[in-house]
Amino acid sequence: MNIKELTQIREQQWWELIKRLNEEPFKYHIGDGEISLKGEEFKLQQRIALRNIGIINPNKIEEYIATGGYFALARALENEPKEVIKTIKDANLRGRGGAGFPAGRKWEAAAYHETDEKYVVCNADEGDPGAYMDRSILEGDPHTVLEGMALCGYAIGASKGYIYVRAEYPKAVASLITAIEQAKAHNLLGNHILGSDFHFDIELRLGAGAFVCGESTALMESIEGKRGMPRNKEFRTTERGLWGKPTVINNVETLANIPPILTKGAQWFKEIGTEKSSGTKVFALVGKVQKPGLVEVPMGMSIYDIVYLIGGGIPKGKKAKAVQTGGPSGGCIPSHLFDTKVDFESLEAVGSIMGSGGMVVMDENDCMVDIAKFFLEFSVDESCGKCTPCRIGNKRLLEILQRLTLGEGEISDLTKLENLSRVICQTSLCGLGQSSPNPVLSTLNYFYDEYKEHAQDKHCRSGVCKALLRYEINDRCVGCTRCVQHCPVDCISGSIRERHYIDATECIHCGECFKNCPVNAIDVF
């Protein structure tokens, strides 16, 4: 295979693809060499990483080539590796996995070290609950990830790549296996790629259900067949990574951005987004929102625009309370800050992080103390146990939160929560521990009143913390006895056709009476 043959496939397959897409004209816009999806929700989006999702058939390499795929690699191979690095650096592409480290600088550092072997690792261990853009890319456009990895391999001088993918994503695994086979058969992976002297192979490794393996050094330990515990950060992974060799580790979405940047140029990419955060970001807009789904928008769009203009607002006429970004490492942004722009700096400024791009919308029925507890449970469960602040500190944080949601908290607990959180952030070994108290800190900051109510008044305004609810029967009661029949602890008394009473000391706050009352005679406080 060479670039001439690649061009032949492209020209031939382009018309095949157009023919197929034209069978469903209401779904696609077909312009001059560009195809996009039709629909109201796509108008405000700009799809780069997701450009082929829902358009090409992921199991056909020809369709990927038809849209210009593998041409970035073919052209790069005609130039020096450092040209690739320069373009990525100039484009200011920052890592989409969460921390936002410039990809170009990472590549440059790994290229600098001269050794017998280097590695490219694709981090497809997408563990943040509420984020699924990587799954979507792996399933819908696997070749863009392979091409991105091959380009990275060429740039830094590596001949071997690994994709570490979650075992929870069986479809993504299947689509990657097919894609790797096809790329090898077309001489786009393997030895002498496109007739050049560049050799590059990709091997798939499956995760085994450990969130911490998304941390780069833990992931490398896991590939090496060990317990996935983060390493002490003596060396950057670009110097000593996988098996002690220079390694570049990039996330799926980052890699999906590489081919378009090399095709269209650094300047094109830099003009999208904000000054410090170039390009677009994919968000998984989920939770209490009318039209949940993946959205890819230029960096710098406001949360309001994403939630209301693209997501269609909150269902059932409810009010938004907060948006949670960054998963268990991120924070809750309250609705009065919805004009915050989504880019790396602005999100950090309001106490959250970009993270991998989960955006969970919460409404007035969500309790912020309970949400903090939910994320802490996650972090406690997933802490690897290597360092003390994370292993024990998070457990203590969780215990305090549990006390609060059970009505056993005190006002002094709130100070303890904050102090302990700061200690854990400052002293943990890896990113998991350093960011695990973020959900607590941000909710404490923006929803202090709710915490205070839990601690002082033993009250949960959202009605989520069941132990804090108080049920009372009002004078609308018609004495139908239905609540008596449903009460599992027999704590409701009263005769037929007369007003009933709940014995608060016996009540277990299960809410069955409330749910079954035909005349709304039960008040919840």
Add this chain to the structure above:
Amino acid sequence: MFIFDFEENKEKVDQFIQFMDKNRQMKGVLLPVLQEAQNKFGYLPKEILQLISSHLGIPTSTIYGVATFYSQFSFVPRGKYSISVCMGTACYVNGAADILDEFSKVLSINLGETTADRKFSIIETRCVGLCSDAPVVTINNQVYTHFKKSDVKHILSLLP
């Protein structure tokens, strides 16, 4: 305690040994080998861990250390139907905890347990990435989206 019957599983064990032999040279082979064992036998029997140890020359203590680290591995057989409730954020705010409670109540087992007849087991799973269709329940490989608490009894009655 579950005793692993080598005679009954002879064919699977042979295939498993072949798998180890084939991949012996692979760097960091332990995890793929454990995953193969989990898929083949449904759990990691102690006897199989010892077999891996003698075959690959890795101490059983190391193997045990690795296997206990990852939640994918189980040391007890799971039920014929492994019910897993997604506990990702989107599922959680859409009522996943209530669904989990309902399964637990109806089957009278706790999270992580298997019913005495080995028919059902309940586990919670990390985000499966179907957040826009939350809440999500997976039973073996069948995925149920927009699951409701009231669906629990109905679904269970459909499983033979």
